[in-house]
Amino acid sequence: xxxxxxxxxxxxxxxxxxxxxxxxxxxxxxxxxxxxxxxxxxxxxxxxxxxxxxxxxxxxxxxxxxxxxxxxxxxxxxxxxxxxxxxxxxxxxxxxxxxxxxxxxxxxxxxxxxxxxxxxxxxxxxxxxxxxxxxxxxxxxxxxxxxxxxxxxxxxxxxxxxxxxxxxxxxxxxxxxxxxxxxxxxxxxxxxxxxxxxxxxxxxxxxxxxxxxxxxxxxxxxxxxxxxxxxxxxxxxxxxxxxxxxxxxxxxxx
Amino acid sequence: xxxxxxxxxxxxxxxxxxxxxxxxxxxxxxxxxxxxxxxxxxxxxxxxxxxxxxxxxxxxxxxxxxxxxxxxxxxxxxxxxxxxxxxxxxxxxxxxxxxxxxxxxxxxxxxxxxxxxxxxxxxxxxxxxxxxxxxxxxxxxxxxxxxxxxxxxxxxxxxxxxxxxxxxxxxxxxxxxxxxxxxxxxxxxxxxxxxxxxxxxxxxxxxxxxxxxxxxxxxxxxxxxxxxxxxxxxxxxxxxxxxxxxxxxxxxxxxx
Numbered sequence: 001x002x003x004x005x006x007x008x009x010x011x012x013x014x015x016x017x018x019x020x021x022x023x024x025x026x027x028x029x030x031x032x033x034x035x036x037x038x039x040x041x042x043x044x045x046x047x048x049x050x051x052x053x054x055x056x057x058x059x060x061x062x063x064x065x066x067x068x069x070x071x072x073x074x075x076x077x078x079x080x081x082x083x084x085x086x087x088x089x090x091x092x093x094x095x096x097x098x099x100x101x102x103x104x105x106x107x108x109x110x111x112x113x114x115x116x117x118x119x120x121x122x123x124x125x126x127x128x129x130x131x132x133x134x135x136x137x138x139x140x141x142x143x144x145x146x147x148x149x150x151x152x153x154x155x156x157x158x159x160x161x162x163x164x165x166x167x168x169x170x171x172x173x174x175x176x177x178x179x180x181x182x183x184x185x186x187x188x189x190x191x192x193x194x195x196x197x198x199x200x201x202x203x204x205x206x207x208x209x210x211x212x213x214x215x216x217x218x219x220x221x222x223x224x225x226x227x228x229x230x231x232x233x234x235x236x237x238x239x240x241x242x243x244x245x246x247x248x249x250x251x252x253x254x
Numbered sequence: 255x256x257x258x259x260x261x262x263x264x265x266x267x268x269x270x271x272x273x274x275x276x277x278x279x280x281x282x283x284x285x286x287x288x289x290x291x292x293x294x295x296x297x298x299x300x301x302x303x304x305x306x307x308x309x310x311x312x313x314x315x316x317x318x319x320x321x322x323x324x325x326x327x328x329x330x331x332x333x334x335x336x337x338x339x340x341x342x343x344x345x346x347x348x349x350x351x352x353x354x355x356x357x358x359x360x361x362x363x364x365x366x367x368x369x370x371x372x373x374x375x376x377x378x379x380x381x382x383x384x385x386x387x388x389x390x391x392x393x394x395x396x397x398x399x400x401x402x403x404x405x406x407x408x409x410x411x412x413x414x415x416x417x418x419x420x421x422x423x424x425x426x427x428x429x430x431x432x433x434x435x436x437x438x439x440x441x442x443x444x445x446x447x448x449x450x451x452x453x454x455x456x457x458x459x460x461x462x463x464x465x466x467x468x469x470x471x472x473x474x475x476x477x478x479x480x481x482x483x484x485x486x487x488x489x490x491x492x493x494x495x496x497x498x499x500x501x502x503x504x505x506x507x508x509x510x
Contacts, residue, residue: 011288064404120418
């Protein structure tokens with residue numbers, strides 16, 4: 001039986017002045033089969049935003065770790081890259097423990113969120129297809145379109161202060177049992193852990209090419225995915241090149 | 255190669271129970287700060303100073319107990335960390351941590367944080383000395399204590415619906431009346447268990463109603479906790495965001 005992995009302490013991925021991009025630890029459930037989820041917090045000048053805060057079973061750890069950096073009442077927003085349960089599952093807990101957080105989500109998915117049990121009182125911000133800006137403290141974060149990768153209404157979040165791109169499911173990797181690492185060191189071996197996910201979950205080559213053109217215009221030093229490990233330094237470029245060289249994916253293979 | 259040592263004392267309620275937690279290898283591995291990897295039973299720690307200087311090594315963790323003290327040996331490929339935890343009294347843990355290896359000026363600056371984090375989490379996660387498990391006159395468990403736990407509230411909300419949310423100005427002493435008016439007959443008829451929470455700049459309150467009666471209260475005012483103390487509700491005031499959740503559970507004992 002797989003022994004569930006737990007990392008209860010957060011790790012500051014990037015920091016500048018009173019601005020920080022923080023990884024919030026991880027919990028593994030047996031059924032995840034190695035696709036561990038990452039949750040992140042960006043803080044700037046005493047305000048915060050949660051990125052893909054996850055489902056119920058990770059929430060206690062997320063809440064505790066956020067509280068190490070910021071008063072939960074100062075979390076002004078939660079950003080959902082898309083609508084999957086490992087992204088939005090803890091919605092009712094967010095409303096209770098982060099009561100001042102507005103929920104940023106694609107306009108395609110807003111109508112489905114009440115099915116998580118929120119019949120009233122949700123502060124939803126519909127992100128239009130072209131993306132939007134989200135102000136947290138003094139920072140102006142950018143919701144970058146990543147449609148169809150893998151969800152039809154899908155966004156990444158770019159943090160220009162520390163030049164981190166939160167890439168959602170792009171960069172997802174499946175770790176073998178008993179192995180996990182936060183930062184990619186050996187790109188070639190890590191690519192083998194990413195390939196099956198990207199071939200099956202991404203829909204087609206064209207969506208990926210549009211996204212690659214868009215992100216190559218950004219000044220990126222770190223790519224932080226929702227699953228898998230974080231790319232820094234030269235591995236950022238290697239990852240983008242690897243995506244560009246994937247060839248046929250998803251429906252292209254039918 | 256260099257060497258760095260730190261000594262520290264941490265006041266802890268139930269030091270012996272916290273020390274017991276520090277003997278648990280799974281607990282220690284999952285709680286280590288600076289953890290950035292796990293492979294073949296080893297833990298990878300990346301220490302950092304000022305976001306610029308790093309030192310990373312892969313360590314095997316060995317925990318031993320000698321004369322009541324708990325020793326953590328982290329044997330790395332290039333370095334070693336040894337921490338000895340003691341409980342000289344029922345409310346104090348002392349620790350001595352030593353690092354030997356390269357970049358001692360980077361790792362040495364992280365040692366205190368590493369040790370403090372382990373002690374803090376051990377104290378927080380140690381099982382309580384006695385299980386209160388008392389019942390109220392109404393026959394309910396000690397629900398107020400449960401309301402203080404994020405894990406318990408999480409389980410409750412997993413089986414609940416957010417039915418009402420509003421922002422109101424609550425005058426001092428006015429919270430109880432406000433909540434009585436807030437939970438309408440309609441809500442009470444539909445849900446046997448109702449959870450109400452509120453947050454203002456001054457704090458948080460959590461209330462649990464079962465069959466229309468108040469069954470648990472938790473209030474946190476500026477970090478001071480009031481568990482089961484209904485008088486604290488009268489101290490809550492200000493602009494408050496209030497949520498009402500109707501639960502689909504029939505019996506709160508389902509939430510163990």
